[in-house]
Amino acid sequence: MQYVDLTAEKLAQLKQKLDTYIASRPDAVADLQKARSLGDLSENGYYKAARAKLSEIDRLIRHTRMLIVRSRIIQTPTSGKIGLGSRVTLSTGKEMISYRIVGPQEANPSDGLISHMSPLGSLMLGKQKNDAIVLNTPKGQTTYLIISVE
Numbered sequence: 544m545q546y547v548d549l550t551a552e553k554l555a556q557l558k559q560k561l562d563t564y565i566a567s568r569p570d571a572v573a574d575l576q577k578a579r580s581l582g583d584l585s586e587n588g589y590y591k592a593a594r595a596k597l598s599e600i601d602r603l604i605r606h607t608r609m610l611i612v613r614s615r616i617i618q619t620p621t622s623g624k625i626g627l628g629s630r631v632t633l634s635t636g637k638e639m640i641s642y643r644i645v646g647p648q649e650a651n652p653s654d655g656l657i658s659h660m661s662p663l664g665s666l667m668l669g670k671q672k673n674d675a676i677v678l679n680t681p682k683g684q685t686t687y688l689i690i691s692v693e
Contacts, residue, residue, distance in 0.1 A: 546615040548627055548646030548659075554614050561607045564600055571597040610648065617646065623692060625667045627659050630693040635685060644668070663687075 549557070575597050578590035619628035625644060632641045642657045644667065650658035657664045666676045672692050678685045 544613060547610055547613045547648050548617050549610075549614045549648060550617050550628060550645060553645070553649040554611065554616060557607055557611055557614070561604065561611065564604045564607065568597070568600050568604070571600050624669055624671050625689070625692055626669070629667075630691075631667060632690040633687040634690050635687055639690065640687075 571593065575590070575593040578587060578593040581587055581589065584590050617628040620626035625631055627644055627646065629644050630641065631644065632639060634640075642652075642655050642664075644659050644664055645656045647658040647660050650656050650661065652661075659665060659668055662680075663676075663678055666678060667689070670676060670689055672689055674689050676687050676689070678687065
């Protein structure tokens with residue numbers, strides 16, 4: 544089985560989302576039954592929309608359950624080296640940037656969450672405070688100095 548690396552917070556969010564999806568399903572089923580009772584299904588836009596809504600809810604339930612079952616909670620390293628769950632502050636010399644290293648399922652760079660599989664995230668793994676890393680991009684190289692690791 545392939546695991547999905549998640550923080551404890553993300554797993555709690557997924558469980559809450561699953562509860563929300565499951566709670567919304569009876570209303571979607573009722574909508575579908577109401578639409579079905581209106582007659583000709585071939586030209587019934589309400590029926591098609593209700594069926595699509597129920598299908599989407601069922602897809603979200605299956606996907607969320609799969610993520611929960613396959614989840615593996617990230618344990619933040621205590622060795623001072625960067626790993627999954629670490630909070631890292633970097634300096635480019637011009638600006639300071641802070642990231643938390645997470646699994647790909649919860650990565651969101653605009654929120655300061657980057658995947659350990661991303662170009663920058665993978666370069667940081669195993670490094671520690673005061674190490675420098677060089678990221679090659681189409682625009683050129685960027686050197687980062689690791690200011691802190693939590």
